[in-house]
Amino acid sequence: MGGSGGTGSSGGASGSSGTAVKGARRPELRLPALEPFGGGELxxxxxxxxxxxxxxxxxxxxxxxxxxxxxxxxxxxxxxxxxxxxxxxxxxxxxxxxxxxxxxxxxxxxxxxxxxxxxxxxLHGAVLERVVVRGGKIDYLNLRAARLKDVVFESCVLVEPDFGGARLERVEFVDCVLKQVDLTAAVLKDVDLRAAAELGIGRGVDRLAGAVISPGQLIDLAPVLAAEMGIRVEG
Known part of the structure; x- marks a missing residue:
């Protein structure tokens, strides 16, 4: 039987509150000898x-x-x-x-x-705990109102993922491409976006409280943040 959650990466950098970012715990899987599925329908x-x-x-x-x-x-x-x-x-x-x-x-x-x-x-309303999504591409991932805890998205492409109303705790995005993310009404805690290869926020940029981003990402998000706050930027 697979292990139920070993120790994962530890957050080494500090967020805006001055406390370390808590890293996600990854699953430790040890599958037994498996029998082949006998066919037929689920x-x-x-x-x-x-x-x-x-x-x-x-x-x-x-x-x-x-x-x-x-x-x-x-x-x-x-x-x-x-x-x-x-x-x-x-x-x-x-x-x-x-x-x-x-x-x-x-x-x-x-x-x-x-x-x-x-x-x-x-995956709306789903519960994900100690999950790693590695590689591949998922278009229009629906995680509305889902609960994610100790989840790592690694080296994958997510096109228009919808986290509307979801709760994310200890979630990491590592070498991921994130296109037009929807964070409307989401609640984030210890969400680490610093290592994302591309970060595009379509909606809900105001919900980034509880996330950690890099200085470069802050610059990239400046137009979206300015628009959210009603700031006019003119030359």
Whole structure:
């Protein structure tokens, strides 16, 4: 069984309050020997323990409320797959692809998501704890009203991610490209954006309290901040 959250990176720099930024705790996964998934379709409220889903076509299937424990999903197709209220625990998800995957109100705990290619991923109302999203590209990620704690986005591209009304605590963005982020009504605590490769805020720049950015990012965000505050900048 995967370990439930080892020690992660420690925040070494100081934020505006003069206190160190708390780093996210990363999952420590040790998958057991896995049995191959026997095929067939996912079942609502199904229980999947210690299984390997390799190159499985799960498009259009309904696994709402299912539990995935100590599983590996590799190269699976998830177009319009319904996984509302699913629980994904101590698992590694590699090379997932699909459009319209529905993980609304799901729980992801001690999970690694590697090289995903997803569009319109629905995670609104979800709970993510000790999760690493590494590599890949996710377009129109919906995390509205979600709760993220100890989450790391690393070397990935997020196009128009929506964090509206979400709560983010100890979340890090490392070598990520963030395009037109929506932070409307979001609450941030110990969110480290300094290592983001690109940081574009579409809406909710006023919600950056609780985040740490670099001096260069502050300069890049100056026009957005000025517009938010109603400041006219003229030559």
């Amino acid at each position: 079942e609502p409220d199904g229980d999947y323990d210690g299984l390997e889903f390799r190159e499985a076509d799960l498009a259009g299937q309904d696994g709402g409320g299912a539990r995935f424990m100590d599983c590996a999903l590799t190269g699976c197709a998830l177009d319009e797959t319904r996984l509302q209220h699913a629980r994904v625990l101590d698992s590694v998800l590699t090379g997932l692809r699909g459009v319209g995957t529905n993980l609304a109100d799901a729980t992801l705990r001690d999970v690694e998501v590697v090289d995903a290619r997803l569009g319109g991923l629905q």
